[in-house]
Amino acid sequence: xxxxxxxxxxxxxIVSIIIENExxxxxxxxxxxxxxxxxxxxxxxxxYVLCGIIDPHTHMRDPGxxxxxxxxxxxxxxxxGGVTVFFDMPxxxxxxxxxxxxxxxKSMMIGKSYVDYGFHFGGSKSDNSDDIKDVxxxxxxxxxxxxxxxxxxxxxxxxxxxxLFESSKIVxxxxxxxxxxxxxxIAKATKTPLYLCHLSLASEIDSLKRAKDSGMIIYxxxxxxxxxxxxxxxNKNEKNKMLLRMKPELREKSDNKALWxxxxxxTIDTIGTDHAPHLISEKLEKLTFxxxxxxxxxELMLKKVNDGTIDLKLxxxxxxxxxxxxxxxxxKGLLKENYDADLVIIDLNDRSEIEQKDIITKAGWSPxxxxxxxxxxxxxxxRGNIAYNKGIFSDKCIGKEIEY
Numbered sequence: 422x423x424x425x426x427x428x429x430x431x432x433x434x435i436v437s438i439i440i441e442n443e444x445x446x447x448x449x450x451x452x453x454x455x456x457x458x459x460x461x462x463x464x465x466x467x468x469y470v471l472c473g474i475i476d477p478h479t480h481m482r483d484p485g486x487x488x489x490x491x492x493x494x495x496x497x498x499x500x501x502g503g504v505t506v507f508f509d510m511p512x513x514x515x516x517x518x519x520x521x522x523x524x525x526x527k528s529m530m531i532g533k534s535y536v537d538y539g540f541h542f543g544g545s546k547s548d549n550s551d552d553i554k555d556v557x558x559x560x561x562x563x564x565x566x567x568x569x570x571x572x573x574x575x576x577x578x579x580x581x582x583x584x585l586f587e588s589s590k591i592v593x594x595x596x597x598x599x600x601x602x603x604x605x606x607i608a609k610a611t612k613t614p615l616y617l618c619h620l621s622l623a624s625e626i627d628s629l630k631r632a633k634d635s636g637m638i639i640y641x642x643x644x645x646x647x648x649x650x651x652x653x654x655x656n657k658n659e660k661n662k663m664l665l666r667m668k669p670e671l672r673e674k675s676d677n678k679a680l681w682x683x684x685x686x687x688t689i690d691t692i693g694t695d696h697a698p699h700l701i702s703e704k705l706e707k708l709t710f711x712x713x714x715x716x717x718x719x720e721l722m723l724k725k726v727n728d729g730t731i732d733l734k735l736x737x738x739x740x741x742x743x744x745x746x747x748x749x750x751x752x753k754g755l756l757k758e759n760y761d762a763d764l765v766i767i768d769l770n771d772r773s774e775i776e777q778k779d780i781i782t783k784a785g786w787s788p789x790x791x792x793x794x795x796x797x798x799x800x801x802x803x804r805g806n807i808a809y810n811k812g813i814f815s816d817k818c819i820g821k822e823i824e825y
Contacts, residue, residue: 422440422459422461422462422463422762422802422805423437423438423439423440423457423459423461423462423463424437424438424440424462424463424464424465424470424764424766424802425437425452425462425463425464425465426452426464426467427468427469427470427766428465428467428468428469428470429448429469429470429756430469430471430733430734430737430756434450435452436448436449436450436452437449437452437453438470438756438764439457439459440762440802440805441805442805443761443762443804443805443806444752444759444760444761444762444804444805445756445757445758445759445760445761446758446759447758448756448757448758463766463800465766465800468766468767468768468769468799469733469766469767469769470756470764470765470766470767471503471733471737471764471765471767472741472742472754472755472756472763472764472765473503473504473506473536473741473763473764473765473801473802474502474503474504474505474506474718474719474740474741474765475504475505475506475507475740475741475744475745475750476499476504476506476507476508476692476693476694476696476715476718476744477507477561477616477642477693477744477747477748478508478510478593478618478619478642478644478693478694478695478696479495479499479507479508479510479693479694479696479715480509480510480512480513480695480696480698480711481495481496481507481509481696482513482698483495483509483513483529483530483533484513484515484526484529485513485514485515486513486514488700488783489698489699489700489703489783489784490696490698490713490782490783490784491533491783492509492530492533492534492538493533493534493535494781494782494783495507495696495698495715495782495783496534496535496536496538496818496820497535497781497814498696498713498715498716498781498782499535499536499715499716500535500801500803500808500809500814500815501716501781501798501801501809501814502715502716502718502720502798502801503719503720503765503767503798503801504536504715504716504718504719504801505536505537505753505763505765505802505803505808506537506538506539506744506750506753506763506823507536507538507539507696507715508538508539508540508541508561508748509538509539509540509541510541510564511540511541511542511564511574512543512564512566512572512574513526514572515572516543516545516572516573516574517541517542517543518542518543518544518545518549518552518572518573518574519549519552520552520555520556523540523542523556523559523560527540527559527822531821531822532818533818533820534818534820534821535803535808535809535814535815535818535819536801536803536808536819536820537753537763537803537804537820537821537822537823538820538822538823539560539561539748539750539822539823539825540560540561540822541560541561541562541563541564541593542556542560542561542562542563542564543563543564543565543574544563544564544565544566544576544582544585544589544592545573545574545576545585546573546574546575546576546577546578546581547573547581548581548584548585549585550584550585550587550588551588553588553589554588557588557589557590558825559825561591561593561825562589562590562591562592562593562616562748563585563586563588563589563591563592563593564592564593564594564595565582565585565586565592565593565594565595565604566594566595567594567595567596567597567600567603568595568596568597568600568668569668579607582607583607583610583611586607586608586611586613587611587613589613590614591613591614591615591616591747591748592604592608592613592614592615593616593617593618594615594616594617594618595618595619595668596617596618597621597622597625597668597669598622598624598625601617601620601625601628601629602628604617605628605632605637605639608637608639609632609635609637614638614639614640615632615637615638615639615640616639616640616642616747617639617640617641617642618693618695619643619644619647619669619693619695620641620642620643620647620680620683620689621644621647621669621671621672621676621680622669622672622676622679623675623676623678623679626641626679626680626682626683626688626689629641629683629688630683630688633688640690640743640747641683641688641689641690641691642689642690642692642693643680643683643684643689643691643693644692644693644694644695644714645692645694645714645717645718645721645722645789646665646667646671646695646712646714646788647669647671647672647676647677647680648677648680648681648684648721649677649721649789649792650665650671650788651671651672651673651676651677652671652672652673654671655671660705663704663705663708663709664701664704664705664712664786664788665712665788666704666708666709666710667695667697667710667711667712668710668711681725681730684731684735684739685730685731685735689739690739690743690747691739691740691744691747692718692722692739692740693744694714694715694718695711695714696713696714696715696782697710697711697712697713697714698711698712698713698782698783698784699711699784700784700785701784701785701786712787712788713782713784713786713787713788714787714788714789715782716780716781716782716787717775717787717789717792718740719740719765719767719796719798720775720794720795720796720798721789721792721795722736722740722795723736723767723769723794723795723796724793724794724795726769726795726796727769727772727795727796737756741753741754741755742754742755748825749825750823750824750825751823751824751825752824753823762802762804762805763802763803763804764800764802765800765801765802766798766799766800766802767796767798767799768796768797768799769795769796770796771794771796771797772793772794772795772796773793773794773797774791774792774793774794775787775789775790775791775792775793775794776790799811803819803820804819806819808820
């Protein structure tokens, strides 16, 4: 495959990107693609070509809750949004907290995804530290819930928490407010790298900064909804009071600002969507936490490129490069020769509105309907294979599990 007339971030150069055997073979600054014998040529039409987005935090609901989402529908939404790799969380049914359940889940998902994927393993209140050790090289992290979760995944016993941390290569946590400090203290005591999911409060950012300043190996994640939405959006109408509910909840405008400041100064390392789909009927029937987000994260973040808040270099760092480094993903996260050809072509001039008719997720709705895009995803390429191109998806599932 050859992508011609591609604008890349490096000084806005126009290049050809030569792809062979799923790898970026050459980035030709002379745009001299004609010397390569390849009939499969994509014209980027002088639009930006970025490294594919890595979403480190999704809930694809498969197995056990597939009426809301499944690997196929969720990965399709990811491809539509320019996401070429996602990591799935373990609070499915059954919880992915045993080696056997992880093996079964991995086997179940083969051939179901439009993009590449990985799995987080779950910590259990029953102390599954032996299982954690067994899967340490075939999972992205150990996910531990310090706040409410499903099944056996809320861990409150300090001795169990310490054992789970000690057994892990890196721990990702759902920790809110004061629980952030508790997670940091345990990680510091056990010398375990820590990844704080979906930070939402200015006070949590302060805790993260102090931990980083102390020399800890620690990372922070922000979600699109905590960056772009707040309590004012929740209180706009009665419907939003049901739809715009998640854990952690939406916060104040001042917290939005603290998060954006943390993105800009490097305190926040990644953007993870916490894609947590529920049917709109479920959301309106009773209080149900979580929103779909994976298909709109990049197009939302591009709004902040267009208004000058961030540049594309920082955007790709927090949406691709950093996640790849943090979770030790092989050969991904950079638009670079000899890396996987995971690419997304975007039209920065398309400021069209996100519409209901365009929604891909099985949940069938989005909190961002009516929002103006900062740019539109035109084409998503996974290891040199077209997953999505201008409204048309691949006729086969090309995604496979990533390597660490």
